[in-house]
Amino acid sequence: MMTRMLPVAGMIGALVFGATAAQSQNAVDEALMAQGSEIYGTACAMCHQPAGQGMPPAFPALAGNDYLANLDSLVGTIRDGREAMPPFSHFSDEELAAVITYIRNSWGNDFGGVSVDEVALLSTDQDEVTRLSVWDGIYTDEQAERGQAIYIGQCAMCHGSRLDGAADDPDQRNGPALARARMIRSWNGQSVASLFEYTRSTMPDFNPGSLSGQQTSDILAYMFQVSNMPSGDEELTDSLALLGRIIIEPDPR
Ligand code: HEC
Ligand code: HEC
Missing domain, CATH: 1.10.760.10 (Cytochrome c-like domain)
Structure with missing residues (x-):
């Protein structure tokens, strides 16, 4: 484009x-x-x-x-x-x-x-952009399962095994909650592209830039699943252009 x-x-x-x-x-x-x-x-x-x-x-x-x-x-x-x-x-x-x-x-x-x-x-000749919401079934359950495995190995020690932050582990830099109301509040109105790229280039904190695009999408799928966002038939892509069309927002239902 x-x-x-x-x-x-x-x-x-x-x-x-x-x-x-x-x-x-x-x-x-x-x-x-x-x-x-x-x-x-x-x-x-x-x-x-x-x-x-x-x-x-x-x-x-x-x-x-x-x-x-x-x-x-x-x-x-x-x-x-x-x-x-x-x-x-x-x-x-x-x-x-x-x-x-x-x-x-x-x-x-x-x-x-x-x-x-x-x-x-x-901006005159910009295509009409279709917007999606994180509540539109934008990942698959299988993908979230792959994301969970990576999350447990590389993220849980700082962000908590239930994605609610790890405030009580004195050995780690405490990461914020990555799911549910806290995550939605902190990314409300942003596109999934920003969340994706922020995660891919700064996390895990001890080795930033080590995640592939696919792994990053898989982890986001897991974060969305834990946040009770519905799954769908298609995996979450790692294309920034497409992720830019999906907006993070509170449950509209
Ligand atoms: C060594 C501890 C540590 C590890 C491991 C770690 N993080 Fe983080 N993370 C942090 C800290 C501290 C912050 C808050 C400061 C910042 O944004 O840099 C954070 C912030 C974030 C944020 C932004 C949250 C927000 O709403 O502001 C995301 C998303 C995130 N981490 C995802 C991940 C993922 C995914 C992994 C695993 C691949 C991971 N982190 C591994 C410590 C960690
Ligand atoms: C997730 C991280 C991230 C966010 C959020 C982000 N940017 Fe960027 N921005 C980048 C990166 C990475 C580059 C370098 C791109 C490249 O290598 O071509 C960049 C490049 C730019 C550049 C070009 C700079 C240059 O020297 O070529 C501008 C201008 C810019 N960003 C503005 C913005 C504005 C305005 C916003 C908010 C509306 C924003 N960015 C949000 C990561 C981000």
Whole structure:
């Protein structure tokens, strides 16, 4: 999807904004800035960190990052993801404009504001994205069983054998609960792509980056099963683009 769509978005960007690029930078909309700050805190800070310094080499810094100057590739990267950057295809144009305004103008960055209309133009030919919920039967029982085996070996010592955290083991860094209300509260509104990529690149705490994509999906399937989310006929994929369409939320039933 990215390879097909980004060049088009780039062309539109060049056509529409090329003429204004030399003029003074767009003013920063304070309301978008405030909205963007909230979005950043819940959707981005876990990886890029509250002060934008990132966690290199896994998560690049956004403070002082000249990549943010290029608006059209920036919109595409956040909306569609790139490598280990999860997609935010569930964001509205307004949410995209808000978070972009925020990262372009925080922590000493001074790349200028962006309007909702500009972002909408750069997103014009985006396919209609079908959204799913974690309650739609997005994993299989067999997959959750595989995930359980990995979980017991590599995660339970810190996150508890019942996924409710391991607050009472003095020998380990205590991990938070990974299922049920606590997990849903902490990831509410985020896509499974963010949960997946955060887990894959930072866990297990003692050996980050050692899980394969398949193993990570299997463990998530187990976390969803323990959270009483229904299983279905198809396994949870490890494609970030597809995981980006599944939203974590409280039980809608
Ligand atoms: C699960 C971790 C994670 C989350 C959550 C995340 N990112 Fe990223 N981000 C990454 C990684 C990894 C990369 C590097 C991608 C690559 O290697 O091409 C990246 C790259 C980027 C880049 C490109 C930087 C560059 O120098 O090329 C931008 C901009 C960015 N992220 C913005 C955001 C914003 C805005 C959010 C929240 C809406 C966000 N990210 C959420 C992991 C994350
Ligand atoms: C040595 C202890 C340790 C091990 C082992 C470990 N974790 Fe963690 N984990 C932590 C700690 C501490 C945190 C909280 C701080 C952070 O997010 O880095 C955490 C956070 C998390 C989070 C984010 C939870 C949230 O809602 O904020 C997820 C998801 C996660 N771990 C999954 C896993 C999985 C899956 C495994 C096994 C493959 C695993 N962890 C193994 C210590 C551990």
